[in-house]
Amino acid sequence: MTDKQNEIEAAVLQRLLKHLDEHKEVQNIELMNLADFCRNCLSKWYMAECNDRGVDMDYDKAREFVYGEPYGDWKDKYQKKATPEQLAEFEKKNGK
Structure with missing residues (x-):
């Protein structure tokens, strides 16, 4: 992979x-139901890639990177309670 490609991927x-x-109005459960990933998934992927490359990263720090602020703060400000329909769709997709 070239440096230019790394720059492009980082920019993306x-x-x-x-x-x-x-x-922020797009809720994580909506992302999960439609695209099978959410902000928390991105956080886990980021953490895993950091740790695979010898960079110390925990889940809370990774979520702060993705959310742009501590997760608890973001959640308090923007996360809405999932509707019964959203939960049913999530459970259906995840075999529960």
Whole structure:
């Protein structure tokens, strides 16, 4: 992989995170139901890639990177309670 490709991929991730930040109204459960990933998934992927490369990263720090602030703060400000329909769709997709 070239340095230029790494730069492009980093810029795309930054753009994705900015887009998600600009659309806080989109709830994680909606992302999970539609795309099978959410902000928390991105956080776990980020943490795993850091740790695979010898960079110490825990889940809370990774979520702060993805959410742009501590997760608890973001959750208190923006996360809404999932509707029964959203929960049913999530359970259906996840075999529960």
